[in-house]
Amino acid sequence: MDDILSADKLVLFVAFVIPGFISLKCYQLLFPGKEQPTADQLVDAVAYSAINYALLSLPIVWVEDSSLSETHAWAYYAFYAFVIFFAPIVWVLLWKFVRTRRFFQQHVPHPTGKAWDYVFSNQTTACWV
Numbered sequence: 001m002d003d004i005l006s007a008d009k010l011v012l013f014v015a016f017v018i019p020g021f022i023s024l025k026c027y028q029l030l031f032p033g034k035e036q037p038t039a040d041q042l043v044d045a046v047a048y049s050a051i052n053y054a055l056l057s058l059p060i061v062w063v064e065d066s067s068l069s070e071t072h073a074w075a076y077y078a079f080y081a082f083v084i085f086f087a088p089i090v091w092v093l094l095w096k097f098v099r100t101r102r103f104f105q106q107h108v109p110h111p112t113g114k115a116w117d118y119v120f121s122n123q124t125t126a127c128w129v
Contacts, residue, residue: 015084019052020045023088030096052088 024041053060060083069076098104 016049017045019088020048023048026089026092
C-alpha cells in the first residue's frame, strides 16, 4: 500500500479539500445553523472545491497555458494562493449578497434559519426579549 503521507497525496488533499472547508466555515460564520461533524462535511468540501475550480477554470487554463510560472513565479504562486484560500471566501460573500436580495428570496427561502436571528442581525433598532 502506498504511503498516505506522500507529497502528491498531500497536494491533492490541499487542492481538493481546503477550499471547500474554507467555504463551509465562512458560510457557517455568516449564517449560523446546526453544526455538523467534520467527517460528514468532507463530501461537501470536495464538492465546493470542485465548484471553485469550475468557476475559475478559464483563468486557471490561461495561467497554465502562459509562461507565467517561468517568467513571474511569484505571480504564479500568488494566483494559486488566491484560488485555494481567497476565492472560496469571495464566492461565499457573493452568495450571501445574492441570497439576501429580495428578488432571489421570492424563489428561495431566506438563508437565516430562525426569525429572531434575522431580527437581531439587523442592529438598526434596539431590541430586547
